[in-house]
Amino acid sequence: MQVGGLSGRSRRVPDAVFGTVRGVDIVVGMGDNSDSGRRDLNGQAIPAGRWGRLRSRWGGSDSVAPLSFDDEVVLVAGSDDDAIASSAALEASSWRADDEVILCHVLLVPSLRVDDAVAVGGAHRYTHIDDDRWAVLGVGAVSDDAGVRQVVLARVQMLDALHLSQERSRFAALGSRHGGTAVSWQVLQRPI
DSSP states (O other): OEETTEESOOOOOOSEEEEEETTEEEEEOOOOOOOOSOBOTTSOBOOOOHHHHHHHHTTOOOSOOOOOTTSOOEEEEEESOTTSOHHHHHHTSOOOTTSOEEEEEEEEEEGGGHHHHHHHHHHTTOEEEOSOSOGGGOOOOOOGGGSEEEEEEEEEEOOOHHHHHHHHHHHHHHHHHTTOEEEEEEEEEOOO
16 A cells, blocks of 8 residues: 555654654654664665575675764765865765765854754754764864854765755755854765
8 A cells, every 4th residue: 555655564763753643653863873784865774675685694795884983984075165066076086986975064053053953964864973083074173152063963875966965955054044054064985
C-alpha cells in the first residue's frame, strides 16, 4: 500500500517524535550519527541490499567501513567566499566523488539564538560540533564579547556540486533567519 509517496514498509527510526497528525507520528531526525552504513547525498543511511548482507555474513566485505566523526580526516575542499561556485571549488580540490565526506558549515550566530540554530540543523541530520576535533577547520574561536558565537554543524554524506550548493544555501538562510551569517564550509575526507 502506498499513501502520500510512502510505501507500507517501515523502518526503525531512532529520532525524536515531533508530533502526531491523525494518529500518525511525525518523526524528525535530530542529527544522530549512529546509523551504520554508507550515506546518500542527503545524509540518510543507505540500507544494505541482499548481496551486501549475505557478503557481510560470510565475512567477505571488500568495502571500506562507513565514515564517522571519529575517523581521521583531512580538509579536501572548502571556502569562505559566498561567490565561488560549488562546482568550481570541488573541481579545484582533491575531493574524491566516490568517497563519503564530512560536510561542515561554520556559522556566526547571536548567543541567544545558538540553540535554535542547532535544532534546525539537527532536523536535517547535522550534528553540532562544539569541540576542536578537526583543527583543519582553521576557524578560530569567536569570543562572546559581541554576543556572537561560532556554531559548527556537520554530517556524513556523499557529495556532488548540486547538493553542496543546496546545503550552502540552506545554511546561508539558517544563519540569516537566526540573525547571523554563514562564514564558511569545509569538506573533509579520509586521507588517501
